[in-house]
Amino acid sequence: MRHVAVLVLLLVAGCSPEGDGPAPVGPSSTRNATVAPPGPSDVVHDPGAQLLDVRVSGRPGRRTVTSAWLLGRRRAIASSDDGFATTTYVRWSTRTARRYLARPQDARSAVGGRFGMAGLLAWAVPYVASPGRPRVAELGGGDGATLFPFEAVSRSDGYGWRSVEVPLVDGERGYVSGGVVLPDGRLLVLLDHWSGDRGGHPSPVWHGLWASRDEDWSSYAPLRPHVPGQEPAPEGSTWTGLSGASGRDGVAWLTSWDDRVYVSRDGVRWREMRVR
Incomplete structure (x- = not known):
């Protein structure tokens, strides 16, 4: 009976028989619990x-x-x-x-000399919505470190390469973040940086999509498509990447500064596509 009385007193006092302090509140396992990393x-x-x-x-x-x-x-x-x-x-x-x-071969792993652009690096771009014989197009640029200068273009239909130099725009060189060849034969590129950019002050040259004026790819003009629901970037380019899938059913896709994606088959009409 004496031992029972002692045990009752310990429980009333909030102590455990083995310890000399108050009993822990809540499950003791929570002290050492680890949070699982996100899947x-x-x-x-x-x-x-x-x-x-x-x-x-x-x-x-x-x-x-x-x-x-x-x-x-x-x-x-x-x-x-x-x-x-x-x-x-x-x-x-x-x-x-x-x-x-x-994806196609990375830009900086291809030597432009193989594509008629000696001394330059080459970046493969697809022909979207293009049936028939597979064709190849390459953008050429020197070593721009983190940016890829848009200096030349080259293409082949399987019977040799045809290359042209890309002119400066108002004395500035554009830096390319992707390109596709449209069904009408024009080359569409994303020039989201320019050599005249300084810190947080973008150059006045258009930052965004540019399309060749015709099929010879020797001159370009800004392309400002209307994209429903897209909010313009606070400064610089609204778009951060341009790519596409080649072949009859291929499409071009644009990524935006706010992590949205838009697809098109002609470079004019774009629609948003869910990506998660």
């Missing part, structure tokens, strides 16, 4: 995630859209062929990036 779907859908890359493939009405996202130091990929009603999420790795985001 691929968490990374993709986090409001703070940044769009890294995108691919659009397949036929009209059944497009497959694949996007890559960055959140802190974590990267993840989302892919869907039904407008993201259902989605495949995977962690970013060399293997998954190669599988889901395969």
Whole structure:
């Protein structure tokens, strides 16, 4: 009975028989609990995630859209062929990036001399919505470190290369962030930086899309398409990337400063496409 009385007193006092202090509040396991790292779907859908890359493939009405996202130091990929009603999420790795985001040869891994542009680097661009014999087009530029100077263009139909130099605009050189060849034969490029840019003060030259005036690709003019729902960037270019998929069913796609994606088959009419 004496031992029972002591135990009752300990419990009333809020102490455990083994310790000399108050009993811990709540489950003790919470002290050492670890928070699980975010999974691929968490990374993709986090409001703070940044769009890294995108691919659009397949036929009209059944497009497959694949996007890559960055959140802190974590990267993840989302892919869907039904407008993201259902989605495949995977962690970013060399293997998954190669599988889901395969792309033409990187700009700085191709030697322009192979394409009639000796001494320049080459960046492959696709012919979108283009049936028939496969054709190849390359943008050429010197070593611009993080930016790619738009200095020359070259193309081939399988019987040799035809190259032309790209002229300056008001004494400035544009830097290209992608390009596609449109069905009418014009070359569409995104020039989102210029040699006259200084710090936070962009050059007065148009930052955005430029299209060749005709099929010889020797002169260019600004292209300002109306894109429903798109908000202009506070300064500089609204667009951050231009790419596309070649072939009869291929489309061009634009990425914007606010991580939205728009697709087009003619470079004139653009519509937004979900990417997550």
